[in-house]
Amino acid sequence: MRRAVLSVVMGVVLLAAIIGVRRATPGVDERYAPIAVSGALGEQVDTAAFQLRVDRLELGGAVRITDDYGLTGEPKSTAGIWVVVWATVAAASTSLQVQGARLRTADGSEYLASSTIGTLDKTDLSPGIPAYGPILFEIPPDRLTGAVLSVTTHSVKGLDLLGPAADVDLGLTASYATGLLQRMPPTVTVGPVRNL
Amino acid sequence: MTWVRKAGYGLGLLVLVPVVIAARVLPWRDKYETLTGEGGRRVVAAGGRAAVLDGVEWRLKSVTEGRLADPAARPLPPRTRIAIVLTSMKPLTDQAAKKFAAGTRDCKFRVVDRAGRSWPSSFRGDLAPRNGNAGSCWTMDQDYKIVPTPAGKELTIQTVYVVPEDAFASLEVEVHLGPESRTVRLTP
Numbered sequence: 001m002r003r004a005v006l007s008v009v010m011g012v013v014l015l016a017a018i019i020g021v022r023r024a025t026p027g028v029d030e031r032y033a034p035i036a037v038s039g040a041l042g043e044q045v046d047t048a049a050f051q052l053r054v055d056r057l058e059l060g061g062a063v064r065i066t067d068d069y070g071l072t073g074e075p076k077s078t079a080g081i082w083v084v085v086w087a088t089v090a091a092a093s094t095s096l097q098v099q100g101a102r103l104r105t106a107d108g109s110e111y112l113a114s115s116t117i118g119t120l121d122k123t124d125l126s127p128g129i130p131a132y133g134p135i136l137f138e139i140p141p142d143r144l145t146g147a148v149l150s151v152t153t154h155s156v157k158g159l160d161l162l163g164p165a166a167d168v169d170l171g172l173t174a175s176y177a178t179g180l181l182q183r184m185p186p187t188v189t190v191g192p193v194r195n196l
Numbered sequence: 197m198t199w200v201r202k203a204g205y206g207l208g209l210l211v212l213v214p215v216v217i218a219a220r221v222l223p224w225r226d227k228y229e230t231l232t233g234e235g236g237r238r239v240v241a242a243g244g245r246a247a248v249l250d251g252v253e254w255r256l257k258s259v260t261e262g263r264l265a266d267p268a269a270r271p272l273p274p275r276t277r278i279a280i281v282l283t284s285m286k287p288l289t290d291q292a293a294k295k296f297a298a299g300t301r302d303c304k305f306r307v308v309d310r311a312g313r314s315w316p317s318s319f320r321g322d323l324a325p326r327n328g329n330a331g332s333c334w335t336m337d338q339d340y341k342i343v344p345t346p347a348g349k350e351l352t353i354q355t356v357y358v359v360p361e362d363a364f365a366s367l368e369v370e371v372h373l374g375p376e377s378r379t380v381r382l383t384p
Binding site for chain 1: 270273274276311314315316358359362363
């Protein structure tokens with residue numbers, strides 16, 4: 001009898017262990033996620049494929065883009081706000097683009113960079129030739145607090161499996177984000193990408 | 197079970213396990229080579245000597261510095277130089293010429309420096325005059341049809357790069373030939 005009880009207890013323990021292991025096992029998304037290096041505003045983040053430093057942040061109700069010839073386009077409006085991330089990027093060993101630039105907000109939503117051409121994420125980057133320029137995002141204003149910049153080399157996530165990534169804390173605390181929103185100009189003009 | 201039978205099972209396992217692993221891994225290796233262009237067959241020639249791959253002779257003729265001729269041209273990035281690379285290719289036999297013409301029209305050139313950094317050839321047409329050289333591994337006729345290079349004829353290919361100043365002195369040339377992921381590496 002005692003042996004039978006022990007067997008049942010052992011069985012229950014093993015079953016619980018199996019369930020625990022099954023739940024703790026990372027899923028496909030976690031196992032093959034890009035290998036991210038974390039950093040903060042103003043810090044250089046070194047990944048295997050590129051170096052990134054976020055220099056500053058701007059907000060605007062609309063953006064105007066100035067091209068290589070100094071011509072400024074018409075304002076582009078948005079239903080939310082424009083977040084302009086100014087950053088410096090350099091490729092480490094082979095030419096690439098940082099097309100997978102996303103703003104990950106506190107609720108887990110991800111906003112891919114705007115399709116506007118001429119921005120840093122659409123620029124060919126070569127080793128030893130760093131580039132400085134804007135990356136544009138459109139997000140709802142109430143999601144600014146806690147937003148983190150996530151950068152990979154491809155806009156399609158499936159191409160970045162176990163690839164290099166940079167996660168940059170933009171320092172958007174609730175009070176800082178509120179202040180930025182209060183001081184936000186109706187239009188912000190952004191210049192072209194330039195090589196440094 | 198006799199020891200002979202046990203040994204038979206053991207030997208069977210010794211054969212079966214590598215066969216199963218090879219059957220699983222080798223198709224992935226092919227896919228990896230196709231996807232990344234890495235891991236395929238590679239020939240290297242140093243000191244200006246010729247490299248021969250599949251009956252085609254490759255030679256690095258020169259790496260020279262270029263200058264922007266047009267003062268109104270888009271300026272170069274700071275601390276960079278223009279590298280003009282002349283590479284030649286010559287099919288050595290008719291068979292090699294036919295195979296090259298049929299399968300390797302997509303050849304990609306890049307330069308690599310001592311540190312392993314690489315740069316693709318530039319699309320900018322204002323960096324250097326063409327001087328009658330081809331821009332890739334083939335030429336076109338007046339109707340924009342590809343003209344294969346016959347056996348024994350040398351085709352000089354000019355590619356142009358914008359590289360950092362510190363990379364210029366140690367540039368080597370790599371020609372990647374698809375779709376079979378073969379690479380020719382030429383050093384001055």
